Every structure is written in structure tokens, then in C-alpha cells.
Amino acid sequence: MNVDLFLHLWIMILIYIIFAMSLNLEVGYTGLFNFGHVAFFGVGAYTSALLTLHQVPFELALVAALIVAGFSGFLLSIPSLKLRGDYFGIATLGFGEIIRMVFQNEVWLTKGPMGLPGIPKPVLFSYRFATLPQYLLLTIGFTILTFLVLRFVTRSPMGRVFKAIREDEVSTAALGKNIFHFKIKSFVIGSVFAGLAGTLWGHYTTFISPGDFTLLETILVLLIVVLGGKGTEWGPIWGAIVLIFFQESLRFLKLPAEWTRYLAPLQQMIFGSLLIFLMIYRPEGLIRGKGGR
Amino acid sequence: MLEIKELSKSFGGIRAVSDCTFTLKDYGITGLIGPNGSGKTTLFNLITGFIPPDHGEIRFRGKRIDGLLPHEVANGGIIRTFQITRILPKMTVLENMLIAPPLQTGEKFGSLWFKRKTIKTEETENRTKALELIDLIGLSHLKDQFAENLSYGQQKLLELTRGLMAGPKMILLDEPTAGINPTMIRTIIELIVRMKEWGMVFFIIEHNMDVIIELCEWIFVLDNGQKIAEGRPEEIQNDPRVIEAYLGV
Numbered sequence: 001m002n003v004d005l006f007l008h009l010w011i012m013i014l015i016y017i018i019f020a021m022s023l024n025l026e027v028g029y030t031g032l033f034n035f036g037h038v039a040f041f042g043v044g045a046y047t048s049a050l051l052t053l054h055q056v057p058f059e060l061a062l063v064a065a066l067i068v069a070g071f072s073g074f075l076l077s078i079p080s081l082k083l084r085g086d087y088f089g090i091a092t093l094g095f096g097e098i099i100r101m102v103f104q105n106e107v108w109l110t111k112g113p114m115g116l117p118g119i120p121k122p123v124l125f126s127y128r129f130a131t132l133p134q135y136l137l138l139t140i141g142f143t144i145l146t147f148l149v150l151r152f153v154t155r156s157p158m159g160r161v162f163k164a165i166r167e168d169e170v171s172t173a174a175l176g177k178n179i180f181h182f183k184i185k186s187f188v189i190g191s192v193f194a195g196l197a198g199t200l201w202g203h204y205t206t207f208i209s210p211g212d213f214t215l216l217e218t219i220l221v222l223l224i225v226v227l228g229g230k231g232t233e234w235g236p237i238w239g240a241i242v243l244i245f246f247q248e249s250l251r252f253l254k255l256p257a258e259w260t261r262y263l264a265p266l267q268q269m270i271f272g273s274l275l276i277f278l279m280i281y282r283p284e285g286l287i288r289g290k291g292g293r
Numbered sequence: 294m295l296e297i298k299e300l301s302k303s304f305g306g307i308r309a310v311s312d313c314t315f316t317l318k319d320y321g322i323t324g325l326i327g328p329n330g331s332g333k334t335t336l337f338n339l340i341t342g343f344i345p346p347d348h349g350e351i352r353f354r355g356k357r358i359d360g361l362l363p364h365e366v367a368n369g370g371i372i373r374t375f376q377i378t379r380i381l382p383k384m385t386v387l388e389n390m391l392i393a394p395p396l397q398t399g400e401k402f403g404s405l406w407f408k409r410k411t412i413k414t415e416e417t418e419n420r421t422k423a424l425e426l427i428d429l430i431g432l433s434h435l436k437d438q439f440a441e442n443l444s445y446g447q448q449k450l451l452e453l454t455r456g457l458m459a460g461p462k463m464i465l466l467d468e469p470t471a472g473i474n475p476t477m478i479r480t481i482i483e484l485i486v487r488m489k490e491w492g493m494v495f496f497i498i499e500h501n502m503d504v505i506i507e508l509c510e511w512i513f514v515l516d517n518g519q520k521i522a523e524g525r526p527e528e529i530q531n532d533p534r535v536i537e538a539y540l541g542v
Binding site: 152153156157158160161163164166167168170171172173174175176177178179182185189231 | 341343362363364367368372373375379380381382383384388391392393395396397398399400401402405412415416452455459
């Protein structure tokens with residue numbers, strides 16, 4: 001394996017770690033099965049890409065991307081969080097698709113299916129992260145930051161309420177917690193960090209288009225969370241390492257040309273089977289939470 | 294303390310609670326009895342805001358609480374337990390206790406970053422208090438276990454103690470001794486009596502007559518959603534209406 005491939009692999013893994021950690025806050029800690037999480041990844045990617053393409057400095061574009069992702073999370077959470085359980089899941093599924101349709105159809109803004117090419121490499125405080133090692137450094141920094149912030153939140157009394165909501169909404173409400181508000185907070189924080197992952201991803205690939213933000217992405221990141229161990233601090237990290245390593249290395253397999261067209265469906269089959277296998281044999285994932293026997 | 298005036302609630306054609314009026318005086322423990330389906334749990338759900346009433350008023354310490362949401366009622370000082378125990382299964386016993394104190398500073402996103410000292414003191418205080426209570430109910434050795442690993446009786450104990458941890462002015466208990474063994478029933482009764490001595494006020498639904506007679510200073514009897522009698526335990530025991538409602542003679 002050459003060095004560039006190795007670096008690429010780790011950059012992708014780290015971006016997905018951030019993405020998965022943000023979803024873990026919602027799914028793993030708060031029990032909100034969000035099937036439209038890729039929307040906020042997309043909103044982050046598009047916001048920062050569009051702004052930097054219009055010569056806005058990266059620092060500002062990044063902040064704007066986080067705010068826009070968080071705000072869209074806030075707007076979408078209000079109607080959907082009125083729903084419970086499965087219905088919430090279906091509503092988020094719908095929102096995920098709606099946002100992708102916005103990317104696709106608002107051509108004046110997003111150039112539609114053509115996508116946005118030539119997204120500049122990030123410049124933070126006049127340091128340009130252009131090469132692979134530099135970009136790896138940047139993603140490592142943001143991954144550590146995300147990990148620390150989310151750990152701080154989940155270990156706080158607020159995180160405790162998130163977990164209580166996951167466990168039982170009724171008794172949590174009976175103890176005086178405003179379930180709706182706490183769910184919105186969890187959803188917004190999750191959306192902000194999904195936006196961060198999206199921003200990093202957009203500036204890394206330098207080209208984004210609506211096709212990058214499909215339900216498949218949500219399923220992949222959900223699988224990372226479930227495989228790693230939902231509601232644990234290290235789960236998304238191990239999940240992302242295993243799955244992204246698997247996914248990205250498939251691309252570089254030296255396979256006969258006639259096989260390659262089978263790769264994408266094959267990968268989905270493997271992911272699907274993996275998810276079923278996990279649900280049956282190890283629903284808690286690779287990492288187990290504390291407190292069990 | 295708690296006043297209920299002309300309270301009604303129907304589900305479809307069934308009047309679960311109809312025109313109920315009564316006032317809880319300042320007794321430590323008041324009981325609520327009645328045959329199955331007489332509207333006891335519905336009444337609790339109405340008081341705690343889990344279902345809105347069709348008509349009527351509920352006042353707690355002079356303030357109207359009907360129409361409030363469950364968390365608002367809880368923060369107003371009324372904590373309830375459930376007929377089928379509701380603990381937080383995949384959280385530890387200690388975490389189950391720590392969730393209870395209302396309006397914690399560390400539950401606000403902004404305070405998380407800017408009031409870290411206050412949060413730390415609060416957490417230490419709550420932890421000490423929680424550990425004391427866990428010790429009181431004899432679950433110290435299980436404090437870091439998931440609550441789902443406790444026996445049903447221990448879960449009932451935990452739920453009751455968690456209610457106290459919330460620092461309410463009144464606790465509503467929905468069948469605190471249902472489905473557990475006699476020894477555990479004793480433990481729970483002793484705990485309730487102890488809490489009463491500390492000044493806590495209880496309103497209890499219970500089917501076990503021995504428990505009701507032993508604990509309560511005042512009893513309300515509900516039948517078909519209406520209050521048919523109230524009084525001291527010995528009066529209630531001999532009240533013909535009550536005997537009729539229970540035995541159908």
C-alpha cells in the first residue's frame with residue numbers, strides 16, 4: 001500500500017468518525033433514530049463550498065456551515081420531534097430526501113446535478129492545508145475537538161437526561177424534564193457536527209454533487225454507529241475504522257475489469273448482511289457500555 | 294394541599310372520571326382506593342398532566358395545575374411513580390437517582406461551558422445525597438449496575454427513592470406494593486413511613502387493604518369515576534357503600 005492511499009484512508013476514516021460521533025449523540029445517547037442525518041452533512045458541505053467558492057475566507061465559511069447545519073437541524077427538529085419512535089424515523093427520512101432535492105433543483109444556488117467543482121483547500125489562519133499529510137493533520141485536530149466536546153456533553157447532566165430520554169421518555173417527563181427541548185438540543189448539536197464532517201469532506205474531495213448525499217450515506221454512518229456500539233464514546237471510532245477501511249480498500253482492489261461492476265451492489269449486500277448479523281448476535285456492537293454484568 | 298373540582302375525563306363513551314370533587318388535607322399519607330377500572334390511575338394521570346381533563350380544575354397549593362405538561366407539574370412539586378415500574382433500564386442505579394433533581398444547572402447547554410463550578414458543586418451534593426439514599430434502601434453494592442439488573446422489588450424501591458431525590462412536595466404512588474413479595478412490601482412500607490416522618494406528603498393508590506389501613510390517615514374511595522366515600526380508615530372499612538362497591542352486595 002502506498003503512502004497516499006494510506007493517508008487518504010485515514011482522512012476518510014476521521015471524517016466518518018466525526019460524522020458517526022454526531023449521529024451517535026442522537027441515536028446512541030438520545031435514542032432518536034435519525035434516518036436523514038446525511039442532510040446536515042450535505043448542508044455543511046454545500047454552505048462552506050459555496051461560500052469559499054465566492055472568496056469567503058475558510059474560517060468564516062466553516063463557522064457559517066456549522067451555524068446553517070445547526071439551524072436547519074433546529075427547523076427540521078421542531079415538526080419531526082413532535083412524532084415518536086418509528087414516525088420520527090420516517091419524518092427524518094423524508095427530510096433527508098427533501099434536502100437532497102433542494103441541492104438538486106435549486107440550480108441558481110447549487111448548480112444542481114452538475115455539482116460544485118473546484119472547492120478550494122482550507123486555509124486556517126493563513127496556513128493552507130493542501131497536501132494529504134496537512135489535511136490529515138486538520139482532520140485529526142477536528143476529530144479530537146469533536147470527541148472532546150461530545151464527551152463533555154454526554155458526561156454532563158445534560159447528557160444524562162439524553163440517556164434517560166432514550167431509556168424511558170415517560171418517567172423522564174414525570175421527573176420534570178422537558179423531553180421536547182432536550183431532544184431538540186441533541187438534534188441540533190448532532191446536526192452541527194454532521195455539518196463539520198460535511199465541510200471537511202467537501203474541501204477534501206473538492207467536488208460535491210447531490211448524488212453524494214443519498215440515503216446510502218445515512219445507512220453507512222448508522223451502520224458505523226451500530227457496529228461500533230451505540231451510546232459509547234469509542235464505538236463510532238472503531239466502527240468507522242472497520243467499515244471505512246473495508247469500503248475504501250475495496251476501491252483499490254486489483255480486480256478484473258468485468259468484476260468491478262459487481263462491487264457496489266456487493267458492498268451493499270455485505271453491509272446489509274452485517275447489519276442483520278449485528279442485530280441478531282451482538283446488538284450492542286463492538287464496544288459495550290458500562291454497568292452491565 | 295391538592296384540590297380537585299368537578300374533574301371529568303371521558304375516553305370515547307366511557308367516563309373514566311366524572312365530576313370528581315375532593316380536597317386532600319394536610320395528612321402525611323392519603324389513600325385512594327376503588328375497584329379495578331374505577332378511574333384511580335386516570336385521576337393520577339390527570340393530576341400529573343399526562344392526560345388533559347375535559348372539565349374541571351386541579352389546584353396544588355392554591356395554584357391551578359390542570360392543563361400543564363407533565364414536566365411542569367413535576368417541577369411544580371408533584372412527583373409520581375407508575376403502576377408498572379418505570380426505571381431507566383440501561384442506566385446505573387446511581388444515574389437513575391442523579392437524573393431526579395429538578396432544573397439542574399448542568400442541563401442547560403450554555404451553563405455547561407460557563408458555570409462549570411456551580412455544576413461541579415451541584416453534582417457533588419447530588420451524588421452525596423443519592424449515595425446516602427441508595428445506602429438507605431440497601432442497594433449500595435449495586436449502585437454501578439444497570440437498573441435492569443435489579444429485581445422487580447428493588448426497582449420499585451429505586452423508583453420510590455428516586456421520587457424523593459427529586460425533592461417534591463408531594464409524591465403520588467400508583468400501587469407501590471403490587472407484584473412484590475411480602476418482605477419487600479414491608480421494606481417499602483417502612484420506607485414510606487420514614488419519608489413521611491421526614492415531612493413528605495403521599496397520595497397512594499393501593500389494592501392491598503392491609504397496607505392502606507396501616508398507612509393512610511385519610512382515604513378516598515372511587516367507583517365508576519366518582520368519589521363515593523371518604524374518611525378515616527376505620528370509617529371506610531365499615532362504610533356500606535364501600536363494601537357494596539368492592540363486593541357487589
